[in-house]
Amino acid sequence: MTSESIMFTKKVAVLISFALSVYGSIFYFLFSHQGKHFQTPFSGIFIVTAIYWLLTFLLQLFFIIKVFFDKSITLEAQSRITDIVGSHFTINNICHFFWCYFFHRESFAVSECILGLNLLNLLTLYFHHKTMSIKNINDWVTIHFPVSAMPLSWTLYALFWNGACMFHSHNKSLFARILANLFIWEFLLVPGCFLLFYKDWSIGLSSSLLMLGLGFGQLFTKVVAFQWVFAFVISAVDFVASVLTMFGSGLTSNVNTGTSEQAPLLA
Numbered sequence: 001m002t003s004e005s006i007m008f009t010k011k012v013a014v015l016i017s018f019a020l021s022v023y024g025s026i027f028y029f030l031f032s033h034q035g036k037h038f039q040t041p042f043s044g045i046f047i048v049t050a051i052y053w054l055l056t057f058l059l060q061l062f063f064i065i066k067v068f069f070d071k072s073i074t075l076e077a078q079s080r081i082t083d084i085v086g087s088h089f090t091i092n093n094i095c096h097f098f099w100c101y102f103f104h105r106e107s108f109a110v111s112e113c114i115l116g117l118n119l120l121n122l123l124t125l126y127f128h129h130k131t132m133s134i135k136n137i138n139d140w141v142t143i144h145f146p147v148s149a150m151p152l153s154w155t156l157y158a159l160f161w162n163g164a165c166m167f168h169s170h171n172k173s174l175f176a177r178i179l180a181n182l183f184i185w186e187f188l189l190v191p192g193c194f195l196l197f198y199k200d201w202s203i204g205l206s207s208s209l210l211m212l213g214l215g216f217g218q219l220f221t222k223v224v225a226f227q228w229v230f231a232f233v234i235s236a237v238d239f240v241a242s243v244l245t246m247f248g249s250g251l252t253s254n255v256n257t258g259t260s261e262q263a264p265l266l267a
Helices: 003-027 046-069 075-105 108-128 137-166 174-183 186-198 200-219 227-246
Strands: none
Touching: 003 046, 003 075, 046 075, 046 108, 046 137, 046 200, 075 137, 108 137, 137 174, 137 186, 137 200, 174 186, 174 227, 186 200, 186 227
């Protein structure tokens, strides 16, 4: 096969996987908020979850447009993005589709394994290919945010929600609630590490939105409890720390730059 045909095949895979991800989210996952098995200490409110995935898909669509139609990017750079980022993007979308399918069917052990595999895929993209090193705000929003940061934040959250479903936390036993009150602080610790070591405010912002949804979800489920209080506190801290990091890092001042040092995937 020629390089052009290989490139075309990879782009088709990106498109098909994106369509599968959208289909799975609409027809399988978004209806999974109904039913007692899905109501755990890590269940968020439907509207915030829907907003999160609407933003994710919208930004991922911008990523696809950049790879396919942005004339300011050279063919070599497009090929590099498709080879490096696009392959992980495709794997993530396929994993997300199958997770939606098995999660909806309440096959929680299988769906937890799928989340674990996708977590390895996203961590490889994040740490090996270092999408967080992009300094151009436009490329950050259209590449790092939708392809790496938002899926990674969601996968970390889904591991706990799916795991709580798998261990039948919907029974709302005292022991399950205590464990949930402890494990929820992971959503402050992990985003805090990304902010501290990598100045990655996108992980903080996406985690903040997920915790906001979790807070409202738990508030309307069990008013007299700590889980929704902790969720709102974590959401607020993640948000404030992310905004301070965003403006402190100087990322917003690099809108028109595009050097190889600032955007290694595009150079």
